[in-house]
Amino acid sequence: MSTLNPTTSQNEERAHWGGIFAMTLCVFVLIASEFMPVSLLTPLARDLGITEGLAGQGIAISGALAVLTSLFLSRLAGNMNRKHLLLGMTILMALSGMIIAFAPNYLVYMTGRALIGIAIGGFWSMSAATAIRLVPQHQVSRALAIFNGGNALATVVAAPLGSYLGATIGWRGAFLCLVPVAIVAFIWQCFSLPGMKGNQYDASRGSVFRLFRQRAVSVGLLACGLFFMGQFALFTYVRPFLETVTQVSPSGLSLILLTIGVAGFVGTLLVAMVLNAAFYQTLIAIPLLMAVIAGVLILTGHSLWIVALLLSFWGMLATAAPTGWWTWIARTLPQDAEAGGGLMVAVIQLAIALGSTAGGMVFDHSGWQSTFALSGILLLGAVVLTLLLSRLHKSLAG
Numbered sequence: 001m002s003t004l005n006p007t008t009s010q011n012e013e014r015a016h017w018g019g020i021f022a023m024t025l026c027v028f029v030l031i032a033s034e035f036m037p038v039s040l041l042t043p044l045a046r047d048l049g050i051t052e053g054l055a056g057q058g059i060a061i062s063g064a065l066a067v068l069t070s071l072f073l074s075r076l077a078g079n080m081n082r083k084h085l086l087l088g089m090t091i092l093m094a095l096s097g098m099i100i101a102f103a104p105n106y107l108v109y110m111t112g113r114a115l116i117g118i119a120i121g122g123f124w125s126m127s128a129a130t131a132i133r134l135v136p137q138h139q140v141s142r143a144l145a146i147f148n149g150g151n152a153l154a155t156v157v158a159a160p161l162g163s164y165l166g167a168t169i170g171w172r173g174a175f176l177c178l179v180p181v182a183i184v185a186f187i188w189q190c191f192s193l194p195g196m197k198g199n200q201y202d203a204s205r206g207s208v209f210r211l212f213r214q215r216a217v218s219v220g221l222l223a224c225g226l227f228f229m230g231q232f233a234l235f236t237y238v239r240p241f242l243e244t245v246t247q248v249s250p251s252g253l254s255l256i257l258l259t260i261g262v263a264g265f266v267g268t269l270l271v272a273m274v275l276n277a278a279f280y281q282t283l284i285a286i287p288l289l290m291a292v293i294a295g296v297l298i299l300t301g302h303s304l305w306i307v308a309l310l311l312s313f314w315g316m317l318a319t320a321a322p323t324g325w326w327t328w329i330a331r332t333l334p335q336d337a338e339a340g341g342g343l344m345v346a347v348i349q350l351a352i353a354l355g356s357t358a359g360g361m362v363f364d365h366s367g368w369q370s371t372f373a374l375s376g377i378l379l380l381g382a383v384v385l386t387l388l389l390s391r392l393h394k395s396l397a398g
Contacts, residue, residue, distance in 0.1 A: 020143045023086070023147060024149065026086075030093060030116070030119060037058050037113075048106050055109075069117070071345075072342075087190065090189060101176040121345055126338055128341045138276070141324075145275075152265040153265055216396065219392060220385075224344065232355035232359065233359030234375035236359055241372075246301060247302075252304070259312050263316040267317060268323060271320035272323065297310055298373065301368070359375065
């Protein structure tokens with residue numbers, strides 16, 4: 001088995017695409033596990049004797065543990081072989097599914113959800129750093145796009161698959177079905193991932209928050225945060241918008257949501273090529289186009305076909321964007337990609353929470369038009385900061 005050093009030039013190593021695809025399978029299982037409860041809350045809550053609100057807290061605890069893990073894993077892991085760390089996260093993922101499937105009570109269920117949160121935070125915080133080691137520099141964005149493709153595919157199928165399995169074999173069986181897939185991912189990674197030495201220097205450099213001392217990192221993470229706030233300020237409330245404003249039928253709603261997901265998957269397939277050709281222009285164009293979509297939706301919200309077309313385009317852009325920001329981390333912090341990835345996970349999770357909360361408050365008090373306007377403003381803020389970031393990059397490069 002080959003072993004990659006953290007400082008080894010990517011161009012001196014062959015591409016380990018088998019490892020990339022094995023990790024993509026992990027992404028699929030992680031995201032499916034994270035959001036599976038959404039379609040199973042009612043039978044899950046009934047079986048455990050709790051309210052649906054309490055059952056839904058399983059999603060909240062996984063998000064909280066993902067943030068904590070992402071911030072501190074790199075330092076705690078020290079110089080541990082990153083292959084072993086990734087395999088450990090995969091074991092946690094399988095263990096989580098088994099614990100949830102056989103949970104006799106709420107406490108055990110929440111323990112299983114906490115474990116999946118640790119796996120999510122650990123995996124995503126290491127994704128950029130791992131991609132840097134597995135493929136040459138010019139193919140990092142492609143590798144990250146493949147990771148994000150697993151994310152997009154899981155987002156599309158998790159809810160309907162969970163609902164179908166829940167109706168067919170019960171909610172416990174639905175969670176248990178994820179375990180053999182996790183085991184396959186574990187075995188695949190065992191054979192396809194090379195050894196990846198941890199950077200001993202990383203463990204003694206202090207907190208990940210030290211990266212905020214770099215102006216480009218601070219501006220970039222703020223731009224990323226505003227983007228995700230803007231995205232989820234609108235998209236969290238797209239269902240009530242479609243039901244009450246566009247007045248789509250239940251079958252039409254399912255079709256539109258499926259179309260958004262499929263468009264997002266297509267976006268992840270295309271974004272790597274665009275990023276390689278025009279990196280910062282793409283990072284600027286995505287939130288700009290999404291802000292335009294938010295504005296046009298305010299004007300055309302009652303037109304079914306226009307709304308469906310615009311939301312499909314929104315899905316393509318929004319799902320492609322994370323690949324761009326993860327590529328930015330890989331390019332900006334090639335020697336600190338684990339710490340940068342940890343901060344990125346924390347920023348994204350916090351931004352999603354803030355964006356959905358702010359959007360909900362505005363939705364309740366001022367209506368959907370104000371919510372969509374807020375989304376557009378936040379996205380335009382991301383445009384301005386990303387433009388500033390591109391100029392900082394040019395000045396540093398010059």
